[in-house]
Amino acid sequence: MNTFSHVPPGFRFHPTDEELVDYYLRKKIASKRIDLDVIKDVDLYRIEPWDLQGTKTKEQNEWYFFSHKDKKYPTGTRTNRATKAGFWKATGRDKAIYCRHSLVGMRKTLVFYKGRAPNGQKSDWIMHEYRLETNENGAPQNTSFHR
């Protein structure tokens, strides 16, 4: 297989949930080579959502990133989703992602609030956080990515 440095004119990155989880996230977690380096690494809790825009290409209003989850406390399991200016808060239910009738991952939707909980001010920034479902007890992986 070729290594792609770009795609031909007219092609846009509009992945399905299944492609994001079962191809891109699965390869990333396994440290396997991804054909085209289209999803960048970013630490989403050290960057404000409006600063992510610098990485966008024209006419794009969605961005895709890989990011590590940050624990709230070193020994705990809770996730720290705060930035300097605000925090990401989950909304709704997680959506199951299937590939040929098997569960391959989950998608969590989060909204960005400015300020500090419980007094944050809701913004119109939305993130979808994808995680892989593994066979062992369905435990979520630490790596996820976002748009």
Add this chain to the structure above:
Amino acid sequence: MNTFSHVPPGFRFHPTDEELVDYYLRKKIASKRIDLDVIKDVDLYRIEPWDLQGTKTKEQNEWYFFSHKDKKYPTGTRTNRATKAGFWKATGRDKAIYCRHSLVGMRKTLVFYKGRAPNGQKSDWIMHEYRLETNENGAPQNTSFHR
């Protein structure tokens, strides 16, 4: 540059009018190599629109083709856009396509009617026919393509 036999997962062919005319149609007319053979040749006046569907990939409701214009009479300039079952009829005005402020092509919109003019029955099949604008008198090329 590589020859692409496919694009990585997650990429969809959603070209702009400018890319269709200034890259794909321009290369086709000049018989230059196109990176990825994503637009097939078809004789649109020997095939009914519903028979084009056989060539589609899943979740797609647009198709792209290269096709030669067929003259109504061997010596004339009028275009024959009839198939066995009906005909394509232009609607509205042609749209100018610009690339960095220069006119590079035109887009004509056509609707498919079943039957024979002037008694055809309008269908919901739409075609956009692109043609290159050349510098010499702005004469349209004989080759165009469709979606």
